[in-house]
Amino acid sequence: MINLLNPGSWFGNPSPLLQANKECFVDFDQDRPLGEYTFVVCDTELTGLNKNKDELISIGAVTIRDLQIDLSSMFHRFIRPMNMDPTQATLVHRITPEQLETAEPLCEVLPGFVEYIHGSLLVGHHLPLDMHFLNKATRAVMGGPLSNPGVDTMRMAQGYKRVRLGHYHEHNPRTTSYALDDLGKEYRLPEFKPHDALEDALQTAYLFLYFIKKFRKGGLVTLKDIFQSGRVGSFRY
Amino acid sequence: MAQNADTHVVAPEMAVSFFRSILPFNRLDDATLHDISRHCRVDFYPKGTRILSAGETEIPHLYLIQQGGVKAFIEDDQGEITLKDFRGEGDYIGALGIIRGTLANLNIETVEDTFCFLLPREIFLNLVEQQASFAHYYLKSFSEKVVSTAYNELRYHKVSRRSGDDLYLFSVRVGDLVKKLRKVASDSSIQEAAVAMAEYRVGSLLVYDPEDEENIVGIVTDRDLRGKVVAAGLDYQLPVETIMSGPVQTVLSQALCFDVLLKMMTTSIHHLAVERGGKIIGVVTSHDIMLLQGHSPYYLFKEIRGQQEISGLYILAQRIPEVIRGLIKEGAKAGNITQMIAILNDHILERMLILLEEELGPPPVAYCWLLLGSEGRREQTFKTDQDNAILYADPESEKQKKKVDAYFKILAAKAIDHLVKCGYPLCPGEIMATNPKWCQPLSVWKSYFSTWISAPDPVELLNATIFFDFRSGFGDAGLSRELRKHLKAQAQQKDIFLFHLARQCMSTRIPLSFFRNFIVNRDGEHKNHLDIKYQGLTPFVNFARILALKYGISETNTLARLKALFDAEFINRELWASANDAYELQMQQRLIHQLSQMEEGRAPDNHINPEQLTDLEKRTLKDAFAVIERLYSVLDKMYPVA
Numbered sequence: 001m002i003n004l005l006n007p008g009s010w011f012g013n014p015s016p017l018l019q020a021n022k023e024c025f026v027d028f029d030q031d032r033p034l035g036e037y038t039f040v041v042c043d044t045e046l047t048g049l050n051k052n053k054d055e056l057i058s059i060g061a062v063t064i065r066d067l068q069i070d071l072s073s074m075f076h077r078f079i080r081p082m083n084m085d086p087t088q089a090t091l092v093h094r095i096t097p098e099q100l101e102t103a104e105p106l107c108e109v110l111p112g113f114v115e116y117i118h119g120s121l122l123v124g125h126h127l128p129l130d131m132h133f134l135n136k137a138t139r140a141v142m143g144g145p146l147s148n149p150g151v152d153t154m155r156m157a158q159g160y161k162r163v164r165l166g167h168y169h170e171h172n173p174r175t176t177s178y179a180l181d182d183l184g185k186e187y188r189l190p191e192f193k194p195h196d197a198l199e200d201a202l203q204t205a206y207l208f209l210y211f212i213k214k215f216r217k218g219g220l221v222t223l224k225d226i227f228q229s230g231r232v233g234s235f236r237y
Numbered sequence: 238m239a240q241n242a243d244t245h246v247v248a249p250e251m252a253v254s255f256f257r258s259i260l261p262f263n264r265l266d267d268a269t270l271h272d273i274s275r276h277c278r279v280d281f282y283p284k285g286t287r288i289l290s291a292g293e294t295e296i297p298h299l300y301l302i303q304q305g306g307v308k309a310f311i312e313d314d315q316g317e318i319t320l321k322d323f324r325g326e327g328d329y330i331g332a333l334g335i336i337r338g339t340l341a342n343l344n345i346e347t348v349e350d351t352f353c354f355l356l357p358r359e360i361f362l363n364l365v366e367q368q369a370s371f372a373h374y375y376l377k378s379f380s381e382k383v384v385s386t387a388y389n390e391l392r393y394h395k396v397s398r399r400s401g402d403d404l405y406l407f408s409v410r411v412g413d414l415v416k417k418l419r420k421v422a423s424d425s426s427i428q429e430a431a432v433a434m435a436e437y438r439v440g441s442l443l444v445y446d447p448e449d450e451e452n453i454v455g456i457v458t459d460r461d462l463r464g465k466v467v468a469a470g471l472d473y474q475l476p477v478e479t480i481m482s483g484p485v486q487t488v489l490s491q492a493l494c495f496d497v498l499l500k501m502m503t504t505s506i507h508h509l510a511v512e513r514g515g516k517i518i519g520v521v522t523s524h525d526i527m528l529l530q531g532h533s534p535y536y537l538f539k540e541i542r543g544q545q546e547i548s549g550l551y552i553l554a555q556r557i558p559e560v561i562r563g564l565i566k567e568g569a570k571a572g573n574i575t576q577m578i579a580i581l582n583d584h585i586l587e588r589m590l591i592l593l594e595e596e597l598g599p600p601p602v603a604y605c606w607l608l609l610g611s612e613g614r615r616e617q618t619f620k621t622d623q624d625n626a627i628l629y630a631d632p633e634s635e636k637q638k639k640k641v642d643a644y645f646k647i648l649a650a651k652a653i654d655h656l657v658k659c660g661y662p663l664c665p666g667e668i669m670a671t672n673p674k675w676c677q678p679l680s681v682w683k684s685y686f687s688t689w690i691s692a693p694d695p696v697e698l699l700n701a702t703i704f705f706d707f708r709s710g711f712g713d714a715g716l717s718r719e720l721r722k723h724l725k726a727q728a729q730q731k732d733i734f735l736f737h738l739a740r741q742c743m744s745t746r747i748p749l750s751f752f753r754n755f756i757v758n759r760d761g762e763h764k765n766h767l768d769i770k771y772q773g774l775t776p777f778v779n780f781a782r783i784l785a786l787k788y789g790i791s792e793t794n795t796l797a798r799l800k801a802l803f804d805a806e807f808i809n810r811e812l813w814a815s816a817n818d819a820y821e822l823q824m825q826q827r828l829i830h831q832l833s834q835m836e837e838g839r840a841p842d843n844h845i846n847p848e849q850l851t852d853l854e855k856r857t858l859k860d861a862f863a864v865i866e867r868l869y870s871v872l873d874k875m876y877p878v879a
Binding site: 067069072187188199213 | 249250251252277280281282283303352
């Protein structure tokens with residue numbers, strides 16, 4: 001970890017943490033029962049949605065073990081951005097400028113996150129967007145992308161609806177929202193107040209738990225079943 | 238997995254606020270709540286998932302339902318299913334099993350998609366050991382703390398603070414308050430005036446012109462007698478006009494009390510003559526108006542006792558709810574409140590009958606005005622139907638009998654009419670003294686009870702139960718005691734009628750539980766209201782009545798009957814304490830429910846909407862239902878079906 005703080009190592013080989021994480025997935029077996037996997041549900045907050053310019057300013061994550069959300073280990077950190085007008089943050093996010101000014105920089109936060117997700121599958125709502133920024137960040141700070149397979153709860157929602165409504169029923173896409181809050185309302189999940197990346201990750205975890213257990217009750221018992229049924233995720237992002 | 242130090246410090250707000258909202262966790266401090274939240278897991282159980290199986294499942298954690306609902310049931314060898322409970326948001330699963338260290342004792346299955354917080358059993362057991370409130374709560378004892386919290390919650394959340402406690406001043410017109418016109422001629426002596434004031438128990442007299450009685454020329458008050466006569470050593474034989482004030486200040490009878498009070502305060506004149514249609518109809522004093530505001534039961538009590546006219550009782554009776562409201566706000570408990578209501582009602586009745594006797598002349602034989610049902614038990618809440626009867630001494634001759642019949646017929650008719658005007662509605666079942674059937678001599682009353690007891694017709698017996706709670710409301714209490722003695726002797730000999738009463742009592746189905754905004758019965762039937770009288774209170778009343786009759790206890794009040802049963806060791810302390818608390822708390826709930834209905838201008842009823850109950854109220858009611866189940870099992874053992 002010490003060499004991570006040395007900018008000279010940033011552009012060399014991927015860091016040992018990334019390597020170790022990668023090795024977990026070399027012979028990744030998708031045929032095990034769902035309960036045997038560990039999932040990390042994460043949510044990021046960004047300075048904006050420009051894929052080239054914008055940066056991560058907070059990461060929230062919760063772990064799902066035995067298909068139960070484990071509130072004893074959660075991850076929540078703010079990140080001091082390189083380029084950002086701190087006053088802008090309060091407009092877009094629920095983060096105060098002080099929180100950002102006193103936050104650690106990316107190079108200090110990210111290894112902890114990589115450690116946190118070690119060997120776990122990543123889950124997120126519209127995960128590709130989070131992965132883009134996370135991979136960009138790990139490439140910059142730790143010399144490579146993340147190797148964790150991922151599951152997108154938005155794709156799960158689409159798959160779940162297809163299964164429930166049947167393939168032959170066209171439903172009006174205009175009346176269907178896949179926003180996290182709207183899905184929560186539709187499936188009558190507990191209500192969350194908009195709060196921060198951690199609470200958003202938790203809300204996503206509730207949604208994930210809902211779908212995965214509904215799928216499991218419907219006979220999909222392995223990770224592969226889930227991946228195939230609704231094409232809800234992919235092996236790599 | 239290695240964990241960064243600060244991954245531990247976060248506790249999701251969502252979990253903390255959940256614990257903060259449920260019993261008994263809401264009594265814990267914030268740091269503890271955060272700590273608890275951080276040790277939980279969250280699980281989701283789709284509808285129809287079996288969470289626990291009786292006698293099979295180990296219980297690794299306490300389940301706390303965040304959202305959704307479950308049913309608890311047992312299944313016998315034949316696959317027969319008995320529903321035991323429904324549990325929804327904020328309820329728990331598995332506590333008893335963890336505390337006792339046993340396997341699950343009930344089957345639990347989700348009836349909806351359900352999210353639960355899972356609290357590890359060690360943490361839960363620590364809480365139960367360290368926090369007395371946890372042990373009480375989960376061991377389902379009707380702890381004093383839960384009870385007193387429930388009372389406080391009822392008081393603070395359900396009794397609204399009303400700013401306009403002086404509302405009466407703006408709604409009552411002075412004509413409604415005015416006392417009967419009492420007057421003296423201006424040439425009467427001061428002493429004659431003083432004698433008249435003492436006799437009428439008034440503080441002032443109007444003074445009229447001896448030539449024209451309608452012509453009011455002045456007023457003489459207590460104060461004039463003190464200041465101008467006694468203190469000044471004036472001759473008592475002087476005409477009263479020498480000390481009167483005149484001409485009198487008048488107000489119109491339709492003036493609002495508020496305006497009249499203002500006039501008194503600005504002129505410092507505390508006795509005003511009230512004028513209607515150009516004629517003086519009486520006097521109103523500042524004291525009369527101040528009394529309108531007074532919520533003190535004592536003032537009301539004094540006013541009732543001092544009342545010289547029956548019509549004056551009408552408005553006094555209407556003030557009882559206001560006095561009761563004040564008592565509830567001050568934290569009085571239902572047992573005391575209903576006693577106070579009974580005392581005030583009794584005094585209204587007593588005063589009314591005394592004045593009525595003055596009007597009709599003394600009764601030809603001794604009689605006793607009997608109060609039945611809830612009045613007989615001293616358990617009335619706000620205006621409940623009249624249930625009364627007349628019991629009189631057996632006339633000595635046929636001739637006297639005719640006189641007696643005629644007298645009580647008139648007395649009953651007038652009394653019932655006055656009671657209606659006081660705001661006590663007629664009994665729809667005609668159980669009133671005006672019904673000839675219920676206006677009878679002692680010998681007939683004795684035969685009524687003998688018939689109910691020795692040859693019970695179950696239907697008739699059911700209708701007669703309110704008679705078994707009779708007590709003397711006014712008159713010769715000796716007659717009532719005589720009748721009670723007769724009943725006691727008969728009841729203890731004839732168990733068959735107690736058997737019928739017991740079986741009838743047990744036929745009232747007890748609610749099982751609350752689920753969402755529904756009340757659930759044993760057969761799973763849902764209703765959106767609870768009849769707190771019929772389903773909640775009546776079983777206690779019935780139980781106490783049956784045992785009191787069985788063991789010859791003369792008390793009619795339910796709490797007093799229970800206490801007497803405990804004192805004589807017919808029921809154990811635990812059952813007595815639980816029944817006492819459960820009954821009184823439900824009475825409190827009923828009182829407050831009715832009070833708030835009256836404040837909204839609605840007629841009070843007994844239908845409680847579960848939606849308006851707090852968790853604690855639901856919980857205490859649910860505990861009360863469990864107590865009823867125990868009362869039933871006592872009766873069931875005592876009077877088993879052959």
